[in-house]
Amino acid sequence: MKRVSWLVLLVAVAAGVAWLAPAAVSQPKVVKIGDLGSKVGVFEGYGKYQTWGIQMAVEELNAKGGVLGHKVEIISEDDETKPAPAVRKAEKLILQDDVKLIVGAVSSGATMAVMDVTKKHRTIHWNSVSCAEFMRTTKFHKYYFSNQPDSRMQANGLAKYIVDKMGKKVYIFYTDYAMGQSDGRQFKTAFEKLGGEVVGVAGAPLDTKDFSPWFGAINASGADVLFLAFAGTDSLRLMTQLHSFGMTKKYRLAGIDCFLLQQDLASIAEPMEGFVQLNHFSAYNPDAAMQAFNQKFKKKFGVDANIAAGAYDAVLFWAAAVEKAKSFDPDKVAEAHEGMCVDGTHIGRQCIRKDDHQVVMDMHLYQVKDGKNLPIARIAGSDTIGEAMVGKDPVAGFTWELKKKN
Amino acid sequence: MSRVLTWRALLTLAALAALPAVPGLPRYYLLLAFDALLFGAIAMSLDLLMGYTGLVSFGHAAFYGLGAYATAILMERGVLSLWACLGFSVLVVGAYALVVSYFATARRGIYFALLTLIFAEVVYTFFRYTQTFGGSDGIQGLPDAELWRGVPIDTPERKYYLVLAYLALAYATCRVVVTSHFGRVLVAIRENEDRARFLGYSVQRYKMAVCLISALLTGLAGAIYPIRSAFATPDLMVWTESGEFIISVMIGGLGTLVGPIIGGVFFTILRDKVSSYVDWYFIVIGVVLIVIVLFMPKGLLGFRRLLGFKQWRATA
Structure with missing residues (x-):
């Protein structure tokens, strides 16, 4: 019996050595990057597509020889859409896995918490989904970059169209956490500045199952337009319930960039009919760069691209900055990012504004027709980005108080 | 050795203190160890209620969160002293725990559990919707706390030693409690509350006292969490956080003090490792927990019985 045990141990050791040996002989130089996002829950879709966007970019980079001669390797982690796990996983990616770049998180609350980690541990951090207004203002740090239009940019783009084409009385209904509050605040500010009237505001908790308790107040408000700042499965449930209460016919509807993924539209095409959404990608946009990107994405994953385009671009920006800096040193790479332009993004050439590290991205307004996001207007990034407000409070003087008009 | 500090406890503490000296250990593991030991310490505090007094609290997350907010509020306003943060947390958590324990201990069994849960939900909702404290985003971007002026608690090593010191203090406190006459009365209450009352003990006072001790230890754990996480x-x-504390106690072994520490450490490391490999990791964790509950009803520490150790659970 003893002999058998020793034999088993010997075989196990030999197998272990054999497993490790080839790695020791021909180990290519590797640089790791972190993909931090929601893998389950209300924002699962965004996390999944973020991962796919990163994968596509990394495969293209590796096919061309990697970055600075290093093969790029992705390590994906689930942030559970909460700050505490997001921080823990960001620390793991940086301190254990030694990643040189973190892309994420998906939820704004988690992204802001992760910003403290990337600042402390001097790690390049790209955000391609979250949109709270604090990230390029009060939370800003030199290693942080974003190609996601934040709430201020989205509000600037949407408010004018709504005032001009949809109606002057708006009810703002938002998901009551960082992203929704931020979108609601910035939209209210922009809309009132243009002469519109906000006739009501309400926030529903993240992952609300039943929205009907808020419908009475909406119906009593006398609004022409419902501005909806929700995302993920919250949006799906909300639209289904609004439709069953006849409210998708009663009001004109508009929403934020990440309200729904293209993939989800087909399942609620009827409730979403006519919905106006500001977005930075649609598979139905005839823009040549977008079509080229979509074809690549669809060939690889079998579905249309979406907000994942941002994660793809983020990796390209980082790779270009590393090549420019000729180093993975975070300070040098951060400096190389500033003011940099990259040509091969999903919408062609894009540049990073030096002052607040925000990509100046052209966006489109889309209207849903038969389950498709069709472009109705192009909005120049320079018109929406607004002044750089690093260190300034973007909500100074803001109040949710309604300013009634006669 | 004394009843409080046994050789085994001191040896374990010494071994844990040597962890940062392990060659090649990624610094992340010190932060993971921080989380694991903190979680274990909270589970141990809860064990005073669950294991020794027979009271199941579904509201310990509120003590934990209140402690964390107390620290965060001070640090956000530029008060970086660790001692000020701990003192303020004790005041805040103590005041809240006094109210909760007064009402909750007036009821037994499921009613005690429900009252702790309801109070905790009220506190959660208050902070969730109060913009003064950051609403749903909470208070973020906190600076490093200071042990004393000019000595910031800024590295994973320093943070790790902070949690280790807290664990030692919490363990010593719990040992004093459970080995004292007070502790034996708690066990008597767990075994037969009516008989304890007939013997002349003021059961509600004992319950309130142990609730306060447990809450304060949990609040102190909360107080040092923002020092690690900012x-x-x-x-x-x-409430799910409270549920995880309860699970940790069950995994480790009720009424053992050390068991819940092991349970908390096991749960934290399991969650961390499994979630890096599996998206639906909580299913895996759930299966592991079911296996433990079904086949190790006395928890991980219950293995000691198989190895011939003496009775593992405190008796009156």
């Missing part, structure tokens, strides 16, 4: 958010107070 934030406090309402998520720390969600």
Whole structure:
């Protein structure tokens, strides 16, 4: 019996050595990057597509020889859409896995918490989904970059169209956490500045199952337009319930960039009919760069691209900055990012504004027709980005108080 | 050795203190160890209630979160002294625990559990919707706390030693409690509350006292959490957090003190490792927990019986 045990141990050791040996002989130089996002829950879709966007970019980079001669390797982690796990996983990616770049998180609350980690541990951090207004203002740090239009940019783009084409009385209904509050605040500010009237505001908790308790107040408000700042499965449930209460016919509807993924539209095409959404990608946009990107994405994953385009671009920006800096040193790479332009993004050439590290991205307004996001207007990034407000409070003087008009 | 500090406890503490000296250990593991030991210490505090007094609290996340917010509020306003943060947390958590324990201990069994849960949900909702404390985002971006002026608690090593010191203090406190006459009365209450009352003990006072001790230890754990993470958010107070504390006690072994520490450490490391490999990791964790509950009803520490150790659970 003893002999058998020793034999088993010997075989196990030999197998272990054999497993490790080839790695020791021909180990290519590797640089790791972190993909931090929601893998389950209300924002699962965004996390999944973020991962796919990163994968596509990394495969293209590796096919061309990697970055600075290093093969790029992705390590994906689930942030559970909460700050505490997001921080823990960001620390793991940086301190254990030694990643040189973190892309994420998906939820704004988690992204802001992760910003403290990337600042402390001097790690390049790209955000391609979250949109709270604090990230390029009060939370800003030199290693942080974003190609996601934040709430201020989205509000600037949407408010004018709504005032001009949809109606002057708006009810703002938002998901009551960082992203929704931020979108609601910035939209209210922009809309009132243009002469519109906000006739009501309400926030529903993240992952609300039943929205009907808020419908009475909406119906009593006398609004022409419902501005909806929700995302993920919250949006799906909300639209289904609004439709069953006849409210998708009663009001004109508009929403934020990440309200729904293209993939989800087909399942609620009827409730979403006519919905106006500001977005930075649609598979139905005839823009040549977008079509080229979509074809690549669809060939690889079998579905249309979406907000994942941002994660793809983020990796390209980082790779270009590393090549420019000729180093993975975070300070040098951060400096190389500033003011940099990259040509091969999903919408062609894009540049990073030096002052607040925000990509100046052209966006489109889309209207849903038969389950498709069709472009109705192009909005120049320079018109929406607004002044750089690093260190300034973007909500100074803001109040949710309604300013009634006669 | 004394009843409080045994050789085994001191040896374990010494071994844990040597962890940062392990060659090649990624610094992340010190932060993971921080989380694991903190979680274990909270589970041990809860064990005073669950294991020794027979009271199941579904509201410990509120003590934890309140402690965290107390620290975060001070640090956000530039008060970086660790001692000020701990003192303020004791005041805040103590005041809240006094109210909760007064009402909850007036009831037994499921009613005690429900009252702790309801109070905790009220606290959670208050912080979740109060913009003064950051609403759902909580208070983020906190600076490093200071042990004393000019000595910041800024590295994973320093943070690790902070949690280790806290664990030692919490363990010593719990040992004093359970080995004292007071502790034996708690066990008597667990075994037969009516008989304890007939013997002349003021059962509610004993229950309130142990609730306060447990809450304060949990609040202190909360107080040092923002020093490690730089934030406090309402998520720390969600009822599922209380559920995880309870699970850790069950995994480790009720009424053992050391068992819940092991349970908390096991749960934290399991969650961390499994979630890096599997998206639906909580299913895996759930299966592991079911296996433990079904086949190790006395928890991980219950293995000691198989190895011939003496009775593992405190008796009156």
